[in-house]
Amino acid sequence: xxxxxxxxxxxxxxxxxxxxxxxxxxxxxxxxxxxxxxxxxxxxxxxxxxxxxxxxxxxxxxxxxxxxxxxxxxxxxxxxxxxxxxxxxxxxxxxxxxxxxxxxxxxxxxxxxxxxxxxxxxxxxxxxxxxxxxxxxxxxxxxxxxxxxxxxxxxxxxxxxxxxxxxxxxxxxxxxxxxxxxxxxxxxxxxxxxxxxxxxxxxxxxxxxxxxxxxxxxxxxxxxxxxxxxxxxxxxxxxxxxxxxxxxxxxxxxxxxxxxxxxxxxxxxxxxxxxxxxxxxxxxxxxxxxxxxxxxxxxxxxxxxxxxxxxxxxxxxxxxxxxxxxxxxxxxxxxxxxxxxxxxxxxxxxxxxxxxxxxxxxxxxxxxxxxx
Amino acid sequence: xxxxxxxxxxxxxxxxxxxxxxxxxxxxxxxxxxxxxxxxxxxxxxxxxxxxxxxxxxxxxxxxxxxxxxxxxxxxxxxxxxxxxxxxxxxxxxxxxxxxxxxxxxxxxxxxxxxxxxxxxxxxxxxxxxxxxxxxxxxxxxxxxxxxxxxxxxxxxxxxxxxxxxxxxxxxxxxxxxxxxxxxxxxxxxxxxxxxxxxxxxxxxxxxxxxxxxxxxxxxxxxxxxxxxxxxxxxxxxxxxxxxxxxxxxxxxxxxxxxxxxxxxxxxxxxxxxxxxxxxxxxxxxxxxxxxxxxxxxxxxxxxxxxxxxxxxxxxxxxxxxxxxxxxxxxxxxxxxxxxxxxxxxxxxxxxxxxxxxxxxxxxxxxxxxxx
Numbered sequence: 001x002x003x004x005x006x007x008x009x010x011x012x013x014x015x016x017x018x019x020x021x022x023x024x025x026x027x028x029x030x031x032x033x034x035x036x037x038x039x040x041x042x043x044x045x046x047x048x049x050x051x052x053x054x055x056x057x058x059x060x061x062x063x064x065x066x067x068x069x070x071x072x073x074x075x076x077x078x079x080x081x082x083x084x085x086x087x088x089x090x091x092x093x094x095x096x097x098x099x100x101x102x103x104x105x106x107x108x109x110x111x112x113x114x115x116x117x118x119x120x121x122x123x124x125x126x127x128x129x130x131x132x133x134x135x136x137x138x139x140x141x142x143x144x145x146x147x148x149x150x151x152x153x154x155x156x157x158x159x160x161x162x163x164x165x166x167x168x169x170x171x172x173x174x175x176x177x178x179x180x181x182x183x184x185x186x187x188x189x190x191x192x193x194x195x196x197x198x199x200x201x202x203x204x205x206x207x208x209x210x211x212x213x214x215x216x217x218x219x220x221x222x223x224x225x226x227x228x229x230x231x232x233x234x235x236x237x238x239x240x241x242x243x244x245x246x247x248x249x250x251x252x253x254x255x256x257x258x259x260x261x262x263x264x265x266x267x268x269x270x271x272x273x274x275x276x277x278x279x280x281x282x283x284x285x286x287x288x289x290x291x292x293x294x295x296x297x298x299x300x301x302x303x304x305x306x307x308x309x310x311x312x313x314x315x316x317x318x319x320x321x322x323x324x325x326x327x328x329x330x331x332x333x334x335x336x337x338x339x340x341x342x343x344x345x346x347x348x349x350x351x352x353x354x355x356x357x358x359x360x361x362x363x364x365x366x367x368x369x370x371x372x
Numbered sequence: 373x374x375x376x377x378x379x380x381x382x383x384x385x386x387x388x389x390x391x392x393x394x395x396x397x398x399x400x401x402x403x404x405x406x407x408x409x410x411x412x413x414x415x416x417x418x419x420x421x422x423x424x425x426x427x428x429x430x431x432x433x434x435x436x437x438x439x440x441x442x443x444x445x446x447x448x449x450x451x452x453x454x455x456x457x458x459x460x461x462x463x464x465x466x467x468x469x470x471x472x473x474x475x476x477x478x479x480x481x482x483x484x485x486x487x488x489x490x491x492x493x494x495x496x497x498x499x500x501x502x503x504x505x506x507x508x509x510x511x512x513x514x515x516x517x518x519x520x521x522x523x524x525x526x527x528x529x530x531x532x533x534x535x536x537x538x539x540x541x542x543x544x545x546x547x548x549x550x551x552x553x554x555x556x557x558x559x560x561x562x563x564x565x566x567x568x569x570x571x572x573x574x575x576x577x578x579x580x581x582x583x584x585x586x587x588x589x590x591x592x593x594x595x596x597x598x599x600x601x602x603x604x605x606x607x608x609x610x611x612x613x614x615x616x617x618x619x620x621x622x623x624x625x626x627x628x629x630x631x632x633x634x635x636x637x638x639x640x641x642x643x644x645x646x647x648x649x650x651x652x653x654x655x656x657x658x659x660x661x662x663x664x665x666x667x668x669x670x671x672x673x674x675x676x677x678x679x680x681x682x683x684x685x686x687x688x689x690x691x692x693x694x695x696x697x698x699x700x701x702x703x704x705x706x707x708x709x710x711x712x713x714x715x716x717x718x719x720x721x722x723x724x725x726x727x728x729x730x731x732x733x734x735x736x737x738x739x740x741x742x743x744x
Contacts, residue, residue, distance in 0.1 A: 337682035
């Protein structure tokens with residue numbers, strides 16, 4: 001695992017990013033601060049990240065001519081979203097280093113592959129079963145019980161591609177909603193809170209993790225992340241250990257987001273991994289204003305073969321997403337001394353669209369994790 | 373002064389910047405974070421700021437066709453250097469708001485105009501005289517004495533366009549070095565240290581100032597800025613008062629840098645203004661990592677009619693410029709947890725060229741200004 005070929009890319013090198021949304025844009029801004037050039041590849045001609053990049057490629061992900069051109073002019077390639085097509089990743093990584101690696105992509109793209117990977121790494125998750133037919137689903141419900149959640153294995157996000165099964169009668173409706181694609185049934189975890197760990201792993205295998213954040217959702221979309229999370233020191237240590245184990249097992253390079261469920265204290269095992277994201281993560285945006293080195297710079301450092309930066313947290317933080325019409329609240333946040341605004345330069349406000357976020361920064365309170 | 377027409381530019385507006393060096397680049401990065409689009413105008417086709425901008429104009433400052441096009445597609449214009457030609461400023465400001473205003477530019481471009489402006493505002497400076505001939509110089513030396521410094525009124529920076537006169541015999545040599553252009557003779561101030569105040573003034577006349585930094589030069593180029601400066605509370609208060617008075621007198625909008633000389637305690641008046649810069653300033657780079665809102669975001673907020681941000685300093689800081697070959701030290705700074713690297717994406721290392729800077733961030737020590 002150690003001492004594979006490590007290439008340190010000096011400032012002035014060119015970083016290619018697949019995907020031109022807000023994550024690509026914030027990666028580009030962080031990389032520019034370190035003196036790198038940024039090229040963005042994204043099918044959407046209005047990508048927010050295009051406006052802060054040295055060069056933009058507006059082409060489809062299967063356009064091999066454009067991909068070859070993109071690869072020829074960059075020194076390393078990364079991505080802002082986990083659904084990079086496997087063929088695209090293979091095409092690029094045969095030409096130029098691609099981080100995080102293809103294994104991380106394939107595990108994160110397929111919920112069943114992710115569950116199997118986590119099981120192999122002895123990381124607790126909800127009970128699950130692979131579902132290819134309504135018979136599979138009926139059999140799985142008889143074992144796993146209700147409530148449970150039927151999920152498409154691929155391309156689900158923000159609650160899409162999911163059907164909750166509260167009682168056996170819901171089976172046929174859920175199957176209709178999801179049917180036709182490979183699916184997974186998961187036991188519903190009666191969690192008390194969701195946390196996420198943002199961890200960075202370098203090309204030499206060094207790792208630094210940020211303090212876990214506590215996530216609150218609204219309409220299945222992340223609404224707020226609070227740091228520190230209201231969890232015990234034991235839970236925090238276990239969460240960090242899980243994240244480290246996952247990053248190591250994947251021989252991961254870059255920022256990895258790991259979402260976990262913390263159950264109430266009466267549950268047998270209070271911590272389950274829900275999902276991994278092989279990229280900078282919305283629940284890590286608070287690091288921009290509460291840490292010396294934020295998740296975006298860490299990711300750039302890792303993929304460029306630099307040493308990782310300091311992930312220590314100097315403040316408490318509350319990150320709030322500005323979604324859809326929330327955007328119009330920007331003046332109230334701009335006027336607050338305790339808030340830092342981050343807006344994504346998107347042209348149009350649409351319901352559910354992430355338009356920006358606010359990091360509220362507060363003096364660090366005594367560590368809650370000492371409560372145990 | 374208050375309530376002149378204030379236009380608040382919403383995120384998504386386009387900011388034009390004259391000049392494409394590192395200051396334009398860092399302004400662009402800060403503005404992008406707030407959701408603005410950036411257009412850069414600079415004659416140099418390799419401008420570092422071009423690589424982080426939505427649109428670039430590589431044209432001369434007297435190219436009215438290019439300037440008109442630039443103005444047509446931007447909502448407000450600012451600049452990263454004080455030597456914007458007066459005709460360029462007039463051409464643009466007749467079409468679109470230009471901040472800081474033309475008065476600030478004209479005062480900062482001409483050392484004699486600057487002295488006269490400061491005198492009118494009752495701000496102490498070194499004794500000075502306008503010099504148009506060697507006879508003027510001889511007469512001025514007889515009044516002001518030696519040591520003194522002969523300076524070209526325009527286009528002097530980093531020690532260029534200056535001649536020190538240590539004794540009357542130096543007069544003819546100094547005159548030859550500078551001659552042919554309007555000049556100014558200034559008494560040499562036996563200063564103990566140089567400080568600078570970075571102050572922001574909004575369109576509504578609100579002002580916030582950062583704590584003064586203490587500047588150390590090497591080969592006439594800024595080498596380091598230390599914050600806090602080792603000055604008394606009285607000196608700090610006076611320095612801030614001078615900066616506020618200058619910003620108000622100019623009806624200034626944006627970030628203003630004010631360099632001052634602090635003399636030893638036996639001097640009659642311990643504080644003199646040396647120079648004003650109507651732009652973000654190298655001695656304010658430490659604010660990027662030691663303050664909630666840095667000088668670049670403050671400047672963008674001010675010119676866009678936003679409220680100013682929080683200028684409070686949460687840490688002590690030492691900013692070190694990476695000049696010329698210093699650039700190659702980047703790996704050592706990248707490896708330090710207490711340092712934040714900022715590199716400018718310049719293609720070639722040249723002696724004296726500012727390639728980047730490092731902000732070393734340290735826990736805030738008890739305030740030195742309380743020593744009195």
